[in-house]
Amino acid sequence: MKKKRFLALMLVFTLLAATFTMGGCGTGNTTSQTNSESSYDGQLVFDHAMELQYAKLFSVEYYKGGYKLLTITNRDEDTAIVAKQSKILLVPEGMSTPSGLDADTLVLKTPVTNLLVSSTPVTSLMNASNCLSNISQVTYDKDSWYIDGVKKAFDDGKLTYVGDYKAPDYETIIAGAPTLAIYSTMLTGKPDVAEKLKELGINYILDQSTYEENPLGRVEWAKFYAALCNEEDAATTMYNTQAAYVDTLSKAEKTGKSVAVFYITSKGKLYVRNAGDYLTQMVNMAGGEYIFSDLNTDKTGTQEMNIESFYEKAKDADYVIYIWSLGGKPSTLSDFTGYNSVLSDMKAVKDGNVWCTTPDFFQIADTIGSMINDINLMLNADANTTELTYLKKLQ
Known part of the structure; x- marks a missing residue:
């Protein structure tokens, strides 16, 4: 008898709980929200x-x-x-x-x-x-x-x-x-x-x-x-x-170090990034100074340049960022200077500050802030730093 009474009470509680769930606040709000949304059906408000x-x-x-x-x-x-x-x-x-x-x-x-x-x-x-x-x-x-x-x-x-x-x-x-x-x-x-x-x-x-x-x-x-x-x-x-990477760097002092960004094709043609390009802006945002700051300031992309004109302007650049995926793909500093003998006389080469972008550099756009941070780390790296997330030093 007690067992039956207990089961009956449990049934009552279950029904009450179900009633509360169906008619309580949660469902009421959902219904209200659905009605609110449906009231705009077919309208642009x-x-x-x-x-x-x-x-x-x-x-x-x-x-x-x-x-x-x-x-x-x-x-x-x-x-x-x-x-x-x-x-x-x-x-x-x-x-x-x-x-x-x-x-x-x-x-x-x-x-x-x-x-x-x-x-x-x-x-x-x-x-x-x-x-x-x-x-x-x-x-x-x-x-x-x-x-x-x-x-x-x-x-x-x-x-x-x-x-x-x-x-x-x-x-x-x-x-x-x-x-x-x-x-x-x-x-x-x-x-x-x-x-x-x-x-x-x-x-x-x-x-x-x-x-x-x-x-x-x-x-x-x-x-x-x-x-x-x-x-x-x-x-x-x-x-x-x-x-957040860029915001942090914007509060830091400029490094005063100049950077050349370019690549050389398998046919020996040299291309420099225009001053209006997003990659040169990344250099500036990282605290560097793009060496070709007056080159096509209103254009993105690249500009072909003969080696003599390039060397005259870039010979004193503190750093080189070589676009690995677009041109020849040097593995060593010797490979790099092998493209043209004048490259050996560049300050960045003599100081061991030639860096290449990683193969995925232009494939991913969701890490541009991190890439800018990498350029800043490069500009402040000691001689023992040879590899960052998106940049690698040629040795």
């Missing part, structure tokens, strides 16, 4: 914009109900490839598409998955923002990658190589049916590929991070891609970590 520190070429606007509007300002306007602005409206699950949108606004459901990404820096930003699983196709094969997460994704069958961006395998792309393709601005040099993508109905955008004036602006593009994947918090955390 502005809430706030993403805060950006350095990036100028994209914006993310948040609307009530979970809608997001992503806008890219394309620096190289080429109507055959891409319009001046690219807009993507992200519609959350369970919500309908608002009416009255611009005809050229691309509408996608979030989170955006099954992406084709034809840019190693973009992939690195997404990898660092918990978005790698949203990528299914890339235009670089497994052997081209230095990012461990990407190589593992290949091994796990989660990434498919669709051929070089200049001549992709369209049948493989179609079979994968990507939701969106993300290309670097190099696509502007291959209008036939862009035209074919349009013909096949593959929506694409052009990453503009390389046009950002501040190196950290490149890193901040992680927030754009994170918005596609609903991973904004992860991207912000990563960005803040990289920005």
